[in-house]
Amino acid sequence: xxxxxxxxxxxxxxxxxxxxxxxxxxxxxxxxxxxxxxxxxxxxxxxxxxxxxxxxxxxxxxxxxxxxxxxxxxxxxxxxxxxxxxxxxxxxxxxxxxxxxxxxxxxxxxxxxxxxxxxxxxxxxxxxxxxxxxxxxxxxxxxxxxxxxxxxxxxxxxxxxxxxxxxxxxxxxxxxxxxxxxxxxxxxxxxxxxxxxxxxxxxxxxxxxxxxxxxxxxxxxxxxxxxxxxxxxxxxxxxxxxxxxxxxxxxxxxxxxxxxxxxxxxxxxxxxxxxxxxxxxxxxxxxxxxxxx
Numbered sequence: 139x140x141x142x143x144x145x146x147x148x149x150x151x152x153x154x155x156x157x158x159x160x161x162x163x164x165x166x167x168x169x170x171x172x173x174x175x176x177x178x179x180x181x182x183x184x185x186x187x188x189x190x191x192x193x194x195x196x197x198x199x200x201x202x203x204x205x206x207x208x209x210x211x212x213x214x215x216x217x218x219x220x221x222x223x224x225x226x227x228x229x230x231x232x233x234x235x236x237x238x239x240x241x242x243x244x245x246x247x248x249x250x251x252x253x254x255x256x257x258x259x260x261x262x263x264x265x266x267x268x269x270x271x272x273x274x275x276x277x278x279x280x281x282x283x284x285x286x287x288x289x290x291x292x293x294x295x296x297x298x299x300x301x302x303x304x305x306x307x308x309x310x311x312x313x314x315x316x317x318x319x320x321x322x323x324x325x326x327x328x329x330x331x332x333x334x335x336x337x338x339x340x341x342x343x344x345x346x347x348x349x350x351x352x353x354x355x356x357x358x359x360x361x362x363x364x365x366x367x368x369x370x371x372x373x374x375x376x377x378x379x380x381x382x383x384x385x386x387x388x389x390x391x392x393x394x395x396x397x398x399x400x401x402x403x404x405x406x407x408x409x410x411x412x413x414x415x416x417x418x419x420x421x422x423x424x425x426x427x428x429x430x431x
Contacts, residue, residue: 302356
């Protein structure tokens with residue numbers, strides 16, 4: 139898995155046929171900063187594929203910070219098989235960060251192995267996933283430390299195989315409205331949906347935190363392979379496919395009407411930054427979190 143997980147180069151090709159897909163910014167519609175520039179939440183959504191590996195990168199803009207270097211292995215607790223890992227990496231300069239999900243497709247489980255796991259079509263906070271995901275997925279959950287929860291979503295079948303990840307952070311519990319979900323769908327130039335990305339609030343009942351707020355990404359591997367078959371004429375060259383976000387940011391949850399107004403949404407996103415700074419200050423070295431190998 140070493141070549142799968144080169145965080146510096148953001149690539150993981152093993153010399154096999156490869157496809158590299160990159161999309162543009164995830165924007166708040168009609169919301170501009172003091173200079174009139176759009177306030178981007180995500181500046182890139184990258185997908186890389188070979189015949190053995192797949193990697194998703196969700197790159198947050200430098201308006202946001204998460205001073206953390208985390209590596210959480212995805213290991214089936216029943217079989218001990220390692221499927222891949224989730225990474226959180228601070229971008230150069232200490233501003234912005236990247237959430238990555240890397241998976242060795244040759245190690246993905248047979249569906250008979252997944253029956254031990256929960257099946258759900260909801261985010262950790264209980265709100266529905268984007269309608270881009272058309273069936274309940276198998277969920278595997280990990281706790282690399284008390285402040286972070288990681289969920290991996292797989293399935294539901296080998297012919298309709300979604301791959302997704304959610305990372306929850308304790309610092310969002312009091313700084314993001316419970317059950318609020320902000321979602322952006324990603325499409326290619328043929329206007330085919332290829333991925334979904336969400337920021338979601340915590341689940342809190344009677345003052346108790348049942349699930350942290352966090353970040354979610356998902357894509358349908360079968361569709362990616364159908365739309366962007368790997369390059370076979372020259373395996374050493376990655377094929378680049380431009381992707382674009384939908385212009386509309388979908389806001390769901392109990393406070394959706396209020397936060398559909400960009401003037402109310404922007405201060406909320408700033409609270410993410412302030413809460414992150416309180417827990418992982420940029421004035422100190424990045425917090426390093428390593429899950430059990």
